[in-house]
Amino acid sequence: MELSRTSPTKILLVVIDGLGGLPDPTTGRTELEIAGTPNLDRLAARGTCGLSEPVAPGVTPGSAPGHLALFGYDPVECNIGRGVLEAVGIGYGLQTGDMAARGNFCTLDDSGLVADRRAGRISTEKCTELCQLLDGMVIDNVRVTTLPVKEHRMVAVFRGNDLAPDLSDSDPQQVGVPPNPVKPLQPEADATAGIVNKFLAQAKARLAAHHSANMVLLRGFSREPGFPTMSEIYKLKPAAIASYPMYRGLAKLVGMEVLETGATMDEEMATLQQSYHDYDFFFLHFKGTDSAGEDGDFARKVKVLEQIDSLLPMATSLEPDVIVVTGDHSTPARLKAHSWHPVPVLLCSRWCRHDRVHEFAETACLSGGLGRIKATQIMPLAMAHALKLAKFGA
Amino acid sequence: MELSRTSPTKILLVVIDGLGGLPDPTTGRTELEIAGTPNLDRLAARGTCGLSEPVAPGVTPGSAPGHLALFGYDPVECNIGRGVLEAVGIGYGLQTGDMAARGNFCTLDDSGLVADRRAGRISTEKCTELCQLLDGMVIDNVRVTTLPVKEHRMVAVFRGNDLAPDLSDSDPQQVGVPPNPVKPLQPEADATAGIVNKFLAQAKARLAAHHSANMVLLRGFSREPGFPTMSEIYKLKPAAIASYPMYRGLAKLVGMEVLETGATMDEEMATLQQSYHDYDFFFLHFKGTDSAGEDGDFARKVKVLEQIDSLLPMATSLEPDVIVVTGDHSTPARLKAHSWHPVPVLLCSRWCRHDRVHEFAETACLSGGLGRIKATQIMPLAMAHALKLAKFGA
Numbered sequence: 001m002e003l004s005r006t007s008p009t010k011i012l013l014v015v016i017d018g019l020g021g022l023p024d025p026t027t028g029r030t031e032l033e034i035a036g037t038p039n040l041d042r043l044a045a046r047g048t049c050g051l052s053e054p055v056a057p058g059v060t061p062g063s064a065p066g067h068l069a070l071f072g073y074d075p076v077e078c079n080i081g082r083g084v085l086e087a088v089g090i091g092y093g094l095q096t097g098d099m100a101a102r103g104n105f106c107t108l109d110d111s112g113l114v115a116d117r118r119a120g121r122i123s124t125e126k127c128t129e130l131c132q133l134l135d136g137m138v139i140d141n142v143r144v145t146t147l148p149v150k151e152h153r154m155v156a157v158f159r160g161n162d163l164a165p166d167l168s169d170s171d172p173q174q175v176g177v178p179p180n181p182v183k184p185l186q187p188e189a190d191a192t193a194g195i196v197n198k199f200l201a202q203a204k205a206r207l208a209a210h211h212s213a214n215m216v217l218l219r220g221f222s223r224e225p226g227f228p229t230m231s232e233i234y235k236l237k238p239a240a241i242a243s244y245p246m247y248r249g250l251a252k253l254v255g256m257e258v259l260e261t262g263a264t265m266d267e268e269m270a271t272l273q274q275s276y277h278d279y280d281f282f283f284l285h286f287k288g289t290d291s292a293g294e295d296g297d298f299a300r301k302v303k304v305l306e307q308i309d310s311l312l313p314m315a316t317s318l319e320p321d322v323i324v325v326t327g328d329h330s331t332p333a334r335l336k337a338h339s340w341h342p343v344p345v346l347l348c349s350r351w352c353r354h355d356r357v358h359e360f361a362e363t364a365c366l367s368g369g370l371g372r373i374k375a376t377q378i379m380p381l382a383m384a385h386a387l388k389l390a391k392f393g394a
Numbered sequence: 395m396e397l398s399r400t401s402p403t404k405i406l407l408v409v410i411d412g413l414g415g416l417p418d419p420t421t422g423r424t425e426l427e428i429a430g431t432p433n434l435d436r437l438a439a440r441g442t443c444g445l446s447e448p449v450a451p452g453v454t455p456g457s458a459p460g461h462l463a464l465f466g467y468d469p470v471e472c473n474i475g476r477g478v479l480e481a482v483g484i485g486y487g488l489q490t491g492d493m494a495a496r497g498n499f500c501t502l503d504d505s506g507l508v509a510d511r512r513a514g515r516i517s518t519e520k521c522t523e524l525c526q527l528l529d530g531m532v533i534d535n536v537r538v539t540t541l542p543v544k545e546h547r548m549v550a551v552f553r554g555n556d557l558a559p560d561l562s563d564s565d566p567q568q569v570g571v572p573p574n575p576v577k578p579l580q581p582e583a584d585a586t587a588g589i590v591n592k593f594l595a596q597a598k599a600r601l602a603a604h605h606s607a608n609m610v611l612l613r614g615f616s617r618e619p620g621f622p623t624m625s626e627i628y629k630l631k632p633a634a635i636a637s638y639p640m641y642r643g644l645a646k647l648v649g650m651e652v653l654e655t656g657a658t659m660d661e662e663m664a665t666l667q668q669s670y671h672d673y674d675f676f677f678l679h680f681k682g683t684d685s686a687g688e689d690g691d692f693a694r695k696v697k698v699l700e701q702i703d704s705l706l707p708m709a710t711s712l713e714p715d716v717i718v719v720t721g722d723h724s725t726p727a728r729l730k731a732h733s734w735h736p737v738p739v740l741l742c743s744r745w746c747r748h749d750r751v752h753e754f755a756e757t758a759c760l761s762g763g764l765g766r767i768k769a770t771q772i773m774p775l776a777m778a779h780a781l782k783l784a785k786f787g788a
Contacts, residue, residue: 023748030747055786057767058774059397062787075787085788334745338785340778341747362747363763372765 001072001380001389004235009321009386011236011281012272013378015070016308017063017247018290019327020343020362022334024298031293031301031333032344032361037309040325040346040360043316047323047348049357050370052378054329060340064088066328067250071283072234072379073227080253081165081222086155091245092147093252094224099163099192102220103146103154104171105130105213106179108204114175118152119213127154130213133206139198140191156218158196163223164189170200171217179217196221229255230281234383239278241271242285251283265307269314276318284315293331294338301333322349322386324378325360345370345378349385395774395783398629403715403780405630405675406666407772409464409641410702411457412684413721414737414756416728418692425687425695425727426738426755431703434719434740434754437710441717441742443751444764446772448723454734458482460722461644465677466628466773467621474647475559475616480549485639486541487646488618493557493586496614497540497548498565499524499607500573508569512546513607521548524607527600533592534585550612552590557617558583564594565611573611590615623649624675628777633672635665636679645677659701663708670712678709687725688732695727716743716780718772719754739764739772743779 021030054061054069055076064085065075080088083100094100105127107116122130127148134146142160149155166185172178182200184193196218207214230238232255240251240258248258257279261271265286272284286308292301316323326345329338344365346357355369370381383389415424448455448463449470458479459469474482477494488494499521501510516524522542531538536554543549560579566572576594578587590612601608624632626649634645634652642652651673655665659680666678680702686695710717720739723732738759740751749763764775777783 020747022745028748051765056774057771058776058778058783060778060783060785062785065787079787082788089788339745340775340783363749366749366763366765367761 001233001383003389003392004233004383005388005390006235007386007388009280009388011322011382011386012284012315012320012324013070013282013382014284014315014323014325015067015286016289016305016325016327017285017287018293018329018331018338020330020332020339020341021293021301022332022339022341024334030362031298032305033363035302035305035309037305037360039309039312039316041358043312043323043325043348044346044360044364045358046352047346048352048355048370049344049346049360049365049368051342051362051365051368051372052326052345052375053342053372054375058340060338061329062338063246063328064250066375067247068254069375070326070328070378071230071254072376073254074376078225078227080225082220083155083222084224086149086220087147087157088249088253089246090147090149090155091248092155092157094157095159096224096226097159097161097163098224099158099165099221100224101156101218103156104217105152105154106215106217107212108215112178114172114177114179114217116212117171117175117217121151122213124148124150126213127152130207130210134203134216137199137202139195142195144199152213154216156199162191164192165221165223167193167196167221169219170196171219179215182218225253227254231255234281234379234388236281237279238281238283239275240283240285241268242283243268244285244287247285247287256283265311269311272315273318289327290331293333294336296333296336298333322347322382324382326378342372343375345373347381347385351385351387395627395777397784397786398627398777399782399784400629401780401782403674403782405716405776405780406709406714406718407464407675407677407776408709408717408719409461409677409679410683410699410719410721411679411681412687412723412725412732414724414726414733414735415687415695416726416733416735418728424756425692426699427757429696429699429703431699431754433703433706433710435752437706437717437719437742438740438754438758439752440746441740442746442749442764443738443740443754443759443762445736445759445762445766446720446739446769447736447766448769452734454732455723456732457640457722458644460769461641462648463769464720464722464772465624465648466770467648468770472619472621474619476614477549477616478618480543480614481541481551482643482647483640484541484543484549485642486549486551488551489553490618490620491553491555491557492618493552493559493615494618495550495612497550498611499546499548500609500611501606502609506572508566508571508573508611510606511565511567511569511611515545516607518542518544520607521546524601524604528597528610531593531596533589533596536589538593546607548610550593556585558586559615559617561587561590561615563613564590565613573609576612619647621648625649628675628773628782630675631673632675632677633669634677634679635662636677637662638679638681641679641681650677659705663705666709667712683721684725687727688730690727690730692727716741716776718776720772736766737769739767741775741779745779745781
């Protein structure tokens with residue numbers, strides 16, 4: 001955005017994960033419609049509301065595309081690879097040029113055939129111990145970092161020059177066959193394939209005595225995407241306040257400074273208050289709504305929404321010039337999953353044009369002043385209302 | 395759509411041709427607003443409504459782009475040639491690689507100049523007889539099929555290898571001049587131009603004794619477009635129930651199975667009931683509304699809408715997982731023609747987010763939960779509500 005310009009105004013983007021819902025059949029009202037949210041409703045009445053389409057009508061977004069869209073990045077163009085996503089999911093700070101792969105510890109039988117792709121689902125503690133055993137190899141000037149995820153799942157990060165991720169998987173995705181050698185899918189990936197195969201040979205040697213987890217299978221090689229940072233695009237100094245690793249990782253991918261914070265929503269709010277003078281853009285993430293939705297727990301989702309509402313004055317008392325409240329996607333408790341339904345969004349600033357929405361909820365937002373927008377349009381709107389966008393054309 | 399997946403759910407797409415209208419000046423109400431449609435209104439109340447833009451604001455679609463958009467094909471990218479459209483219009487099953495042209499039987503005078511481009515509008519019976527006279531020539535391994543359309547109008551279909559449709563018309567579009575030789579517009583169309591000119595020479599010889607229709611003029615050479623099928627895109631097993639040839643032909647172009655059915659709406663509904671267990675997607679087409687609109691017959695359009703409404707329980711009693719009711723375009727009786735006005739759309743499924751629309755009509759749909767959508771977005775939305783789309787990104 002060439003129109004971006006620096007100004008002293010501040011933007012607060014509050015992401016209530018999985019915000020949107022579906023009506024409970026008995027009451028005909030959604031989680032957000034049932035929840036008592038006087039502070040959100042007051043903000044909706046003062047601001048302007050609408051509904052946001054994270055990717056496209058009918059498309060259910062994962063967490064990564066849902067958030068990238070909110071940060072203003074085209075979620076289809078900026079789709080990130082599986083290995084990178086796994087590294088992001090544990091909050092690992094990938095650097096430009098890094099290549100990542102998903103891994104499984106597995107069991108090979110005496111003939112070297114895969115007997116169990118999950119090594120009997122070893123404990124996360126065992127996985128951590130095995131990752132320490134493999135960690136830090138240097139092969140042809142490429143350093144390999146191995147990181148535990150959960151149970152048998154791990155991530156391998158390759159750091160060096162000219163790594164090319166166009167590689168086939170070593171994971172054969174079936175048992176009774178040997179692991180595949182990693183093959184280059186483009187001529188320029190020849191050297192990288194050689195490095196990965198050397199890593200796998202050394203890993204096999206180091207793991208030999210650790211039956212059932214006597215080998216590791218890699219898949220989904222991909223490279224840190226090298227997105228332009230939010231500072232480059234918006235001339236902002238952005239900070240992320242999120243307790244879950246996935247969202248910290250996504251914030252790092254777009255160049256936000258990820259602040260240390262506690263696990264509770266109160267602690268996240270406290271972090272916002274403490275750091276408020278040091279940044280001009282804040283991404284504040286609340287996870288509980290999505291978790292409750294995925295568990296199919298309508299009542300808990302209502303309760304988390306009410307908790308967020310009760311904490312909201314801690315943010316509004318800071319008087320940010322623009323406050324946006326929305327979600328990365330809907331997670332209706334009835335569906336127990338992310339969904340394609342558009343997401344309520346409110347934007348409050350002294351430069352808002354008002355609408356007639358006095359309730360922050362799905363049906364009420366249908367008649368809001370923002371209308372139906374793409375999630376990628378939220379950042380330009382926030383920037384405009386913060387008077388951080390220059391005029392286009394003379 | 396790489397996200398498509400197979401599931402046991404079923405989608406019913408009801409297309410009420412030319413559905414949208416304009417208010418009658420005396421009552422201020424449209425055809426759909428005047429019509430008593432309790433079943434459609436109940437479906438609108440249970441589901442979610444909106445307005446669909448077939449091509450773009452202000453653009454009046456023909457039947458082909460209107461339907462292709464509803465099937466999820468970009469109507470601008472997937473615009474089909476004139477010759478192909480004419481073949482589709484008579485329901486002829488074109489195969490991949492086929493080339494088609496529109497034809498007119500015409501009158502040549504003694505000097506070989508076009509005296510009447512329509513051969514005095516010969517009868518359809520005469521046209522059929524002359525097409526039989528020309529049908530089945532084989533020229534350089536290309537078989538030419540000639541098919542009557544109506545009065546002097548016919549279609550020529552060329553079937554063979556490597557046919558290139560970049561050809562100029564033989565129809566000079568004026569009288570007092572000779573028919574034009576067909577010329578290649580690209581070097582690779584040289585051979586095809588030669589074949590068409592040989593066909594025209596032989597046609598002239600065979601028609602010599604059939605004054606006034608002693609020649610045929612060809613125009614609009616185009617090739618079967620080779621669209622990916624709906625099965626390929628959506629992993630559906632789709633069936634079309636349409637009594638009019640044009641819509642049967644369009645359904646064939648996107649790979650639907652076209653079911654035998656009768657000419658009345660009751661018979662179409664009966665076909666739906668009989669075939670309901672054999673497919674997971676149904677395109678059910680009703681033509682009467684468009685015909686009444688084109689005739690400028692407001693009252694008849696109202697009556698056809700009421701008939702369709704009264705038949706609707708035959709469809710809803712099958713309990714499809716998703717039912718969509720919309721039109722391919724508007725045909726306001728007051729305009730006596732297709733128009734650019736957006737088209738009401740309703741989508742009903744147990745996974746709908748409700749809105750406040752309780753009437754299926756143009757003005758009521760303005761505040762619907764679907765908002766203003768492109769017609770091409772209807773299929774993704776139907777797929778999503780049928781839980782036939784996987785999540786995008788993790």
